[in-house]
Amino acid sequence: xxxxxxxxxxxxxxxxxxxxxxxxxxxxxxxxxxxxxxxxxxxxxxxxxxxxxxxxxxxxxxxxxxxxxxxxxxxxxxxxxxxxxxxxxxxxxxxxxxxxxxxxxxxxxxxxxxxxxxxxxxxxxxxxxxxxxxxxxxxxxxxxxxxxxxxxxxxxxxxxxxxxxxxxxxxxxxxxxxxxxxxxxxxxxxxxxxxxxxxxxxxxxxxxxxxxxxxxxxxxxxxxxxxxxxxxxxxxxxxxxxxxxxxxxxxxxxxxxxxxxxxxxxxxxxxxxxxxxxxxxxxxxxxxxxxxxxxxxxxxxxxxxxxxxxxxxxxxxxxxxxxxxxxxxxxxxxxxxxxxxxxxxxxxxxxxxxxxxxxxxxxxxxxxxxxxxxxxxxxxxxxxxxxxxxxxxxxxxxxxxxxxxxxxxxxxxxxxxxxxxxxxxxxxxxxxxxxxxxxxx
Amino acid sequence: xxxxxxxxxxxxxxxxxxxxxxxxxxxxxxxxxxxxxxxxxxxxxxxxxxxxxxxxxxxxxxxxxxxxxxxxxxxxxxxxxxxxxxxxxxxxxxxxxxxxxxxxxxxxxxxxxxxxxxxxxxxxxxxxxxxxxxxxxxxxxxxxxxxxxxxxxxxxxxxxxxxxxxxxxxxxxxxxxxxxxxxxxxxxxxxxxxxxxxxxxxxxxxxxxxxxxxxxxxxxxxxxxxxxxxxxxxxxxxxxxxxxxxxxxxxxxxxxxxxxxxxxxxxxxxxxxxxxxxxxxxxxxxxxxxxxxxxxxxxxxxxxxxxxxxxxxxxxxxxxxxxxxxxxxxxxxxxxxxxxxxxxxxxxxxxxxxxxxxxxxxxxxxxxxxxxxxxxxxxxxxxxxxxxxxxxxxxxxxxxxxxxxxxxxxxxxxxxxxxxxxxxxxxxxxxxxxxxxxxxxxxxxxxx
Numbered sequence: 001x002x003x004x005x006x007x008x009x010x011x012x013x014x015x016x017x018x019x020x021x022x023x024x025x026x027x028x029x030x031x032x033x034x035x036x037x038x039x040x041x042x043x044x045x046x047x048x049x050x051x052x053x054x055x056x057x058x059x060x061x062x063x064x065x066x067x068x069x070x071x072x073x074x075x076x077x078x079x080x081x082x083x084x085x086x087x088x089x090x091x092x093x094x095x096x097x098x099x100x101x102x103x104x105x106x107x108x109x110x111x112x113x114x115x116x117x118x119x120x121x122x123x124x125x126x127x128x129x130x131x132x133x134x135x136x137x138x139x140x141x142x143x144x145x146x147x148x149x150x151x152x153x154x155x156x157x158x159x160x161x162x163x164x165x166x167x168x169x170x171x172x173x174x175x176x177x178x179x180x181x182x183x184x185x186x187x188x189x190x191x192x193x194x195x196x197x198x199x200x201x202x203x204x205x206x207x208x209x210x211x212x213x214x215x216x217x218x219x220x221x222x223x224x225x226x227x228x229x230x231x232x233x234x235x236x237x238x239x240x241x242x243x244x245x246x247x248x249x250x251x252x253x254x255x256x257x258x259x260x261x262x263x264x265x266x267x268x269x270x271x272x273x274x275x276x277x278x279x280x281x282x283x284x285x286x287x288x289x290x291x292x293x294x295x296x297x298x299x300x301x302x303x304x305x306x307x308x309x310x311x312x313x314x315x316x317x318x319x320x321x322x323x324x325x326x327x328x329x330x331x332x333x334x335x336x337x338x339x340x341x342x343x344x345x346x347x348x349x350x351x352x353x354x355x356x357x358x359x360x361x362x363x364x365x366x367x368x369x370x371x372x373x374x375x376x377x378x379x380x381x382x383x384x385x386x387x388x389x390x391x392x393x394x395x396x397x398x399x400x401x402x403x404x405x406x407x408x409x410x411x412x413x414x415x416x417x418x419x420x421x422x423x424x425x426x427x428x429x430x431x432x433x434x435x436x437x438x439x440x441x
Numbered sequence: 442x443x444x445x446x447x448x449x450x451x452x453x454x455x456x457x458x459x460x461x462x463x464x465x466x467x468x469x470x471x472x473x474x475x476x477x478x479x480x481x482x483x484x485x486x487x488x489x490x491x492x493x494x495x496x497x498x499x500x501x502x503x504x505x506x507x508x509x510x511x512x513x514x515x516x517x518x519x520x521x522x523x524x525x526x527x528x529x530x531x532x533x534x535x536x537x538x539x540x541x542x543x544x545x546x547x548x549x550x551x552x553x554x555x556x557x558x559x560x561x562x563x564x565x566x567x568x569x570x571x572x573x574x575x576x577x578x579x580x581x582x583x584x585x586x587x588x589x590x591x592x593x594x595x596x597x598x599x600x601x602x603x604x605x606x607x608x609x610x611x612x613x614x615x616x617x618x619x620x621x622x623x624x625x626x627x628x629x630x631x632x633x634x635x636x637x638x639x640x641x642x643x644x645x646x647x648x649x650x651x652x653x654x655x656x657x658x659x660x661x662x663x664x665x666x667x668x669x670x671x672x673x674x675x676x677x678x679x680x681x682x683x684x685x686x687x688x689x690x691x692x693x694x695x696x697x698x699x700x701x702x703x704x705x706x707x708x709x710x711x712x713x714x715x716x717x718x719x720x721x722x723x724x725x726x727x728x729x730x731x732x733x734x735x736x737x738x739x740x741x742x743x744x745x746x747x748x749x750x751x752x753x754x755x756x757x758x759x760x761x762x763x764x765x766x767x768x769x770x771x772x773x774x775x776x777x778x779x780x781x782x783x784x785x786x787x788x789x790x791x792x793x794x795x796x797x798x799x800x801x802x803x804x805x806x807x808x809x810x811x812x813x814x815x816x817x818x819x820x821x822x823x824x825x826x827x828x829x830x831x832x833x834x835x836x837x838x839x840x841x842x843x844x845x846x847x848x849x850x851x852x853x854x855x856x857x858x859x860x861x862x863x864x865x866x867x868x869x870x871x872x873x874x875x876x877x878x879x880x881x882x883x884x885x886x887x888x889x
Contacts, residue, residue: 048492050492050831051492051827051830051831052827053827053828053831091757092748092753092757095746095747095748096748096817098748099746099748099817099820099821100813100816100817100820100821101820102820102821102823102824102825103824104828119828120824121824121827144757148756148757148760151763151786152763152764155713155763155764155784158712158713159712159713161712162606162607162710162711162712163605163606164605265709265710266604266605266710267600267604267605268597268600268601268604268605301534301537301538301541306534309594310533310534310590311590312590312593313589313590313591313592313593313594313596313597314593314597315594315597316594316595316597316598316600316601317601336597336600336601336605337597338596338597338600368538368541368542371541371542371543371544372541372542372544374544375542375543375544375545375562375563376541376544376545376546376562376563377544378493378494378495378563379495379544379545379546379561379562379563381493382492382493382495382832382833383831383832384831385831
């Protein structure tokens with residue numbers, strides 16, 4: 001039991017790496033080097049020999065946004081099966097070897113990217129690296145393992161229907177994005193999953209794991225020289241040709257229902273407000289970071305927390321977040337409350353949205369938020385996983401080597417006017433959808 | 442690279458040396474630590490881990506849901522919420538605002554055995570964290586208005602965590618069946634009627650009796666200097682008064698059974714069936730830690746990952762289950778449940794699943810465990826352990842968790858690899874035979 005809802009911080013880590021502060025001060029910075037590997041892939045090396053460990057993140061354009069249109073869930077299954085055999089080893093032998101050497105190897109499908117994560121003791125780096133390459137270059141996709149993956153994913157889709165929060169998130173996504181790839185269910189649906197075959201996985205895997213959009217970030221007990229050698233020797237075998245997958249379109253053609261209620265027999269209703277947010281390159285990115293933090297960001301008494309939780313005790317947690325993706329990602333406000341408090345909570349959220357869009361934020365409020373955002377930076381980089389993950393995302397979205405260094409200054413430059421401008425644009429009632437999942441009051 | 446980033450103390454030197462000879466014949470690695478106790482009884486552990494300019498403080502109170510009374514469940518957790526609602530110096534909610542304004546994060550957690558509070562921030566703000574924790578250790582101001590709304594928050598928390606979730610409701614009831622009248626049978630968050638019935642006076646009594654320096658452990662891990670930190674701890678905590686109340690009541694023994702106790706629940710809102718068998722076992726917090734180490738390995742071999750026996754047999758080979766595994770944390774002060782659990786596949790009966798699970802237990806007891814399998818389990822436990830050391834939060838957590846039970850934290854931090862390495866397959870078979878008997882089990886099934 002904890003005082004604050006912290007689940008969403010974990011779930012949205014990719015988002016929060018960037019909606020949270022990052023400063024590289026002169027006094028503290030693990031040395032970061034960037035070089036190009038085979039086929040133009042980008043490589044980041046973060047030196048840190050504090051522990052005999054190495055963490056690797058490999059990002060490549062792919063993920064659920066690139067699922068075949070009629071088969072959402074392919075990317076998720078490719079990720080699920082990433083450690084189910086490779087090279088000469090079938091699933092059982094491969095997993096046994098990973099476990100014996102204490103290597104952790106997995107993949108996950110985000111909206112824009114497929115991310116491979118590997119971590120190992122530095123003494124076993126060579127074994128771990130070659131297993132990662134085998135999984136990528138010579139995957140197995142055995143029918144029996146695939147059937148097991150599908151059975152587990154079907155069970156997890158069924159169980160998600162118990163949870164009002166999951167049901168609401170799926171519905172909201174559909175309404176915000178319509179036919180756009182971001183609107184498809186990332187893990188597929190019960191019907192789409194049943195139509196997927198191993199041939200679909202092979203085709204997708206082959207199209208996605210290509211050098212031109214690959215970004216490799218490695219943090220830990222490994223020298224730059226060693227990393228260069230490992231990368232050049234092994235990645236040269238990866239397909240050099242650009243992928244023929246259709247890039248994520250920038251335009252949105254459809255917007256769904258303004259408001260909907262989904263009946264579910266639970267004592268507490270999930271409420272979601274959401275709309276189209278910003279993309280990763282939006283000039284209002286920093287204004288959005290600050291505005292979101294004031295409205296409903298984590299780790300602080302945001303306006304929504306103050307009004308809905310602290311003053312009235314209507315919820316355990318209320319939050320807002322945005323995902324700045326390759327195309328415009330979602331902006332979402334979420335909370336859960338007992339059936340009888342749904343209308344009051346919706347009204348309070350609306351009131352706060354309007355206030356943000358029509359009135360300037362207070363000077364002290366703005367100053368406090370900036371101090372939080374700029375001051376909490378080192379907390380986001382105090383482990384190898386955080387370092388490799390952050391640099392992987394910086395590389396993937398081409399944010400530049402000075403990105404972390406510039407971040408605090410850019411946050412400090414955000415003015416009250418900037419905040420109102422971005423609030424007017426994003427928190428516009430005409431663009432927001434509301435979904436509730438629970439009992440009809 | 443800045444010099445502060447170069448390790449002053451190479452804690453892994455010996456480990457690395459050994460690794461290059463034999464896989465994980467690791468012996469010891471040591472954290473740079475210092476322990477002391479103030480005159481008022483505050484036990485303090487400092488660890489210097491300078492790899493990033495960050496520090497975490499954790500205050501562990503030796504008080505939790507086990508110390509509550511029936512009819513007043515959830516009180517430890519309710520007080521945890523109120524610890525952010527103002528002191529003689531601070532207005533309600535100001536605590537977290539100050540932490541945030543200084544670029545920090547904070548939170549707290551309550552469990553059966555303990556209540557824990559943490560602040561993480563830039564290491565040059567360490568004094569602020571200590572000052573805030575010292576202040577609320579003795580100067581909390583409990584007020585009716587804050588309590589009223591925070592109590593509603595906790596009711597919503599209970600709805601989110603338990604009442605909205607079929608599996609959580611199942612486990613709450615299963616726990617009651619398994620533990621009977623033992624304090625571990627209580628839900629930490631409290632039963633809804635109990636939570637609604639809390640009063641300000643209940644909280645005042647709770648705070649007054651259980652929040653004092655001699656009932657707490659302070660852990661500080663991060664980029665710190667010992668001498669300076671020790672001075673700061675003394676400056677802010679030494680004026681706090683020793684408690685007047687008596688020592689914590691020891692926990693009763695866990696129930697012993699001659700035949701399995703069963704709990705079946707039907708729930709229309711559940712979407713998947715669940716099978717769960719729990720066995721009471723000792724932990725690292727008790728006298729015989731050798732058994733705890735053997736149980737840790739038993740769980741890794743039986744059901745720890747997708748190479749484990751239960752997963753391979755039930756999920757991969759025989760397709761009886763969608764998922765299956767075992768669980769053991771070893772961290773409860775009065776013993777805990779070792780679990781075998783599974784989600785049956787389509788059309789598979791619980792009876793068949795149960796048979797298959799216990800067949801794996803029999804196999805452990807009666808057939809050899811190969812050297813390779815044993816070593817694999819050890820390697821995977823030790824590697825996870827080493828990765829956990831990369832997080833100052835995790836280091837602080839383990840130190841606080843053990844110290845608040847008056848156990849030696851070095852056992853699970855520094856000595857862990859060596860102790861895991863020493864476990865034999867005979868010891869594993871012995872604990873399996875001794876504890877994983879079906880007639881001693883509590884067995885729960887959830888039917889959708």
